[in-house]
Amino acid sequence: MTTTAPEQHPQGGGEALGKLLYPRSIAVIGASDNPAKLSGRPLAYMKRFGFAGRILPINPTRSHVQGLPAYRSIDDVEGDIDLAMIMLSAERTADAVRHCGRRGIPVAIVGASGFAELGAEGVALQRRLRTAIEESGVRVLGPNCLGMIAVRDRAMPTFSSALDEDVPLAEGPVAFLSQSGAFGAFVFSESQNLGIGISHYLNTGNEVDLSVAELLDGLVRTDQTQVVLAYLEGVSDGRRLLDAARHAYEQDKPIIAVKVGRSAAGATAAQSHTASLAGDDAVFDGVARQHGIVRVDGPEQMLDAAQIFATGRRLRGRRLTTLSVSGGAGALAADAAAAHGVEVRSWDETWQAKMAAVIPAYGSARNPIDLTGTLVAEPDILRRSLQVALQHPETDMIAVLLGCADSQSAELIDAIATANSSTDRPIAVVWTGGSGRPRQRLRELGIPCYTDPGRAAAALGRLADFSLRPALPRPQRPAGIDATAARNVLVQARAAGRVQLDEYQSTRLVAAYGVPCAASRPAATADEAVTAAKELGGAVAVKLLSDRIGHKSDMDGVRLGLVDPDSVREAAVDLLRIAREAHVEDARLLVQSMAAAGTELFVGVKRDPVFGPVVVVGLGGVLVEALADSQVASAPVDVDTARRLLLSLRGSRLFGRLRGKPPRDLDAAAEAVARLSWLAADLSDDLAELDVNPLLLGDQAHGVVAVDALAVLSSAAAWAATAADRP
Template sequence: MGAVENTAIQRLLHPRSIAVLGASDNPIKLSGRPIELMKRFGYTGRLLPINSRRAQVQGLPAYRSLDEVEGEIDLAMVMLPADKVIDGVRDCAERGIPAAIIGASGFAEVGESGELLQRQLQAVIAETGIRVLGPNCLGMFSLRDRALPTFSSAMDDSTELREGPVAFVSQSGAFGTFIFSAAQSAGLGISHFLNTGNEADLSVAEVLGGLVETDESKVLMAYLEGVHHGRELLRVARRAHELDKPILAVKVGRSAAGARAARSHTASLTGEDAVFDGATRQYGILRVDGMERLLDTGLVFADGRRARGRRLSTLSLSGGAGVLMADMASSNGLQVQPWDQVWQRRMAEVIPPFGSPRNPVDLTAALLSDQGMIRRALEITIEHPDTDMIAVLLGNADNGSAQLIDAIEHAYRSTDRPLVVVWTGGSGRPRQRLQELGIPCYTDPGRAAAALGALADFSLRPPLPDPRRPADIDEQVARAIIRGAREQGRTQLDEHESSRLIAAYGVPCAGAFPADTPDAAVSAARDLGGPVAVKLLSDHIGHKSDVGGVRLALIDDGEIRTAAADLLRVAREAGDPGARLLVQRMAGGDTELIVGIKQDPAFGPAVVVGFGGVLVEVLADSQVGVAPLDVDSAKRLLMSLRGSRLFGEVRGKPARDVAAAADVVARLSWLAADLADDIAELDVNPLLLDAVGAGAVAVDCLAVLAKSTR
């Protein structure tokens, strides 16, 4: 993000003056609501109604045009009909206003006529350099300055706003404000809320990029229906990683039905969800499922505490609740380990003899008659050296809750370890009081465990990828292979060309020679030595096994000649009389992987890894990373496969050479990045993996060229 763009976004986020174009004197009308809201909540800057027919708007001096306003204007909210918006935005740009918010609908989300209008708007934005939020958006809340250029109903019944460290950006307007309101009710303080709408200009990624640089925003949350600037999102994720600021994201469109709904709702182009999932894991963005998980996770991050490990100690009023918490914690990657005997004896001194000091610690119902017990138990827990996080599980207990809360608050203030409370049942007043004190509080152990698991994942996150290009890559050889195919008017490389392409990037390939006749196939087999495979070599037939185009483990000259003649017949029957043969040395290794590259509309070049062979679609065990990858990231990708245990020692078989496979994945990721304009798809299937030290070898490869832009 350039300095000019960042300055414009910062003035959007912290406007010292706001002009409202089309401001109405009627506070009930949509065009009157921004003025009413900012007056009611006490906006600290200059509020400038623009209305050509009135001298005053809602008691404020009004201006007939922007030219009448003296001094700088940081932000304009354009509350004009869709057909007047473009002229309004141009007026803002000519007046020197760096940023504008467009509330009107009627753009790309409504179909062809709206798409045309949005393209015209984008042309004005490109011509003038003004930065625009929207159109079809509800605007923004900046709680520090009480800047509320919005017509949202989220604050209809509010008299105060809870300010805090969490910034939230949403592509959906109404649903985004639902989440904002729920956050306020849950005690989650907000620094900013912005709705990006159709993203004719500013995207969620760019807005997050501005927010990550603000001092008051310590936690970033996003609701996404599609991703327009995937690489920018990853740049922001890297910056957030440097600043120790988590990004929590809900992205809909996992299913085909969800993706269709997202496109029709905000005109978003939804990239393949698996790529988003892989990219967020790779760059440390915490993807959560749904509004509840988003708010739960935001609560545990809001106080800025970090986990030093995954060890959770639980104190409970109910043994059953403690067991449930242990189960939920385990399923979220946490460890609930019994304390050693020394610490159990210390805990046993302050709890009833019929309680349990092991961990989970069962304080029993005796806590209700001796509220001081929890203070003593928490003091020991905080001293316990093998405790990284603490959970207190209570229920009902409205009577006497004040003393319990005092003890919890005392413990919370006396430690920097994450501490959460689960308070189930009762009137809800204890939960409300804990929220007011800024102590994360939940109604269910599972919700608390999921939030703590996310906190541990972020706190213990690995370094972000720092890919280093292998020195032995020969990009010029690869480009020459592609150029040769394009000169012949082809959009697909045959297997031999594809293998030479990946070999130029240092990927080990099984030795092979092309052959035009059965006799040439026999000669090639003699040169290679050992058992060979004979395959169809065609730039028309993509999947040879589908047409019976492969013969394996051939040794005898006669069977090689017969197989070759048969395959040439198969090619003629499949419609490719010009097909040749590829004679390939049989490779060792009995673990089959697939490694592919593809171009994602949002994130660009991506790498897919999975268990391969002919059953790749049946197994459906794959993971995705964005290119380029370093070797460590490639290894994590492989080890995240559901079947990754097959890489270890299984039934007497030695462990597989995962390091060699990771090297291949990293090299192919550089191919994907370097040749993004030329390679649409590429599959290595299978990549055969042998025992540790024996390496990995590609035995089949297919590359499809992108449409030429030259």
């Protein structure tokens, strides 16, 4: 077994991360002579699987442990120690980390539980461990983690039961990170059963130091890792995760993630719509999609995707040709493909004739291509049809649908393997029924194989989405932004002790970022409202104006389409009465020019506690939350990204030509969203949330106009904590 070449160490990941991923010497502190005990398993695994580096048992009471020379202390070991696995109780762990620091060990794995996951006493122990890490400079994986399995070098500082059986380990380009030890062990074990080549499996546990984000970044920077699988229960370092995802995106290395928490149980609604539309999971979903993270719903989908991505092949288009032993299977595959954005187009007559020449006369050469059951008796039909499919210029990928046929499997597999080796186009096989041995053999050959057309279609759809993703931009700041004017509005409001801004102040923020706003005038009395309406001219709206009112429509605080002084006065008097009865003593009025009718959009910004500033877009109006049609992205975004967000809404057909009406000005909407995303980025320390609802979207003659806005300030404590960083 050869040891790791230096160039495999993560570039920019630091010496400690390189020593963790590619150790040449591993000390097990607290090593047991009993290979069945948790503290004895790491030695047993490394001996059994053949770790080529130095295995250093540390046990103060034994001269040998499991047949290996043991040391009373790490101080007794000559030479460098790359990695320590600390298998001591939680109470003794912090002192052991400090000892590692004095010995010059750069990184340690802490396997013990009994830390923050167990309550107050454990929290105190974890705090002690955190202090020891800071004082010693030792990087730590864990605590409460199963450790690491590095397949290529057979470095096994782990006590995971995934290695209990003598399963042949499959080495390959896929790395796997899991915050859950048990889940991770299950997925690693199944990956080996499926023949998916793994480079590393790491369980991060409580993440007192090394996080999934940092490890992911380090793995992506190695040549060995081409695909990363991740199981996430929470994200503590969102911006670092996005930086790592950006690097992976640019290096064409997919991240396939299971993230629990899709339910709304953790989302807390505030006065702003943004809080309810951009709950924790919605933000993760949006920023993950934006940065090319392939999100899946569970381990089966994760491993299905891993099979197809591990081939390293990419798609030039979404067109699928299916070759099937059964017409029914072909139809099922076509339906599944459509559901995942994959196109099964009928071949033109010229190419149908070419296919018809090599398949039975009673088959179908249209696509899906039915090779018929004759294939079982004449396996060479598959070889010939694959040759034609690979020559077909409008085939981007191929699915071969087979079943049972164990006795003919060798010839069929050979035909598929020959075709696969002659092309760079993805080939996936669905082999249903039978002994399962053909599937195993295909996977050994690096050919993705599934039991169900739907699973194959989903994997191919994810490959298509990733392959055809747009370049990840680095947004350029738009011209015409007056950030100083916007900050002055916030400073004045905070000096006045306000928690949120009224509509007039909120629209001043929006206007400072170059987003058109409906002309408006504040008024304290009915007479002032009449004067303001006259100055504005035309039809106006009269609204209650107060920083204590979140949604004016909830208290009947809006009057629309007023065209004469009497109607304005009547509305003003009535609204002021409503305010007095609701005990809104400081209420004034806002008189606003009526905007032309248009499609109502919602644009919100917020500072997410994990990922920082984000922008939310959706269909707006009073039904914004009921429609729940929104998309989220990390801010700032460029205009092209903003356009894609708008077009990904379920209701995006409203932007087109409907019932004789001209299409909406999508360019103007995308420009407004991009500008508001810069507001999110610039003012994220001062603003908790900002809603623009509705942002009216008209045709090209009318563009967009913000009709209402609501800004909520960040808490005084949060604002004070970031004061030094603000310009």
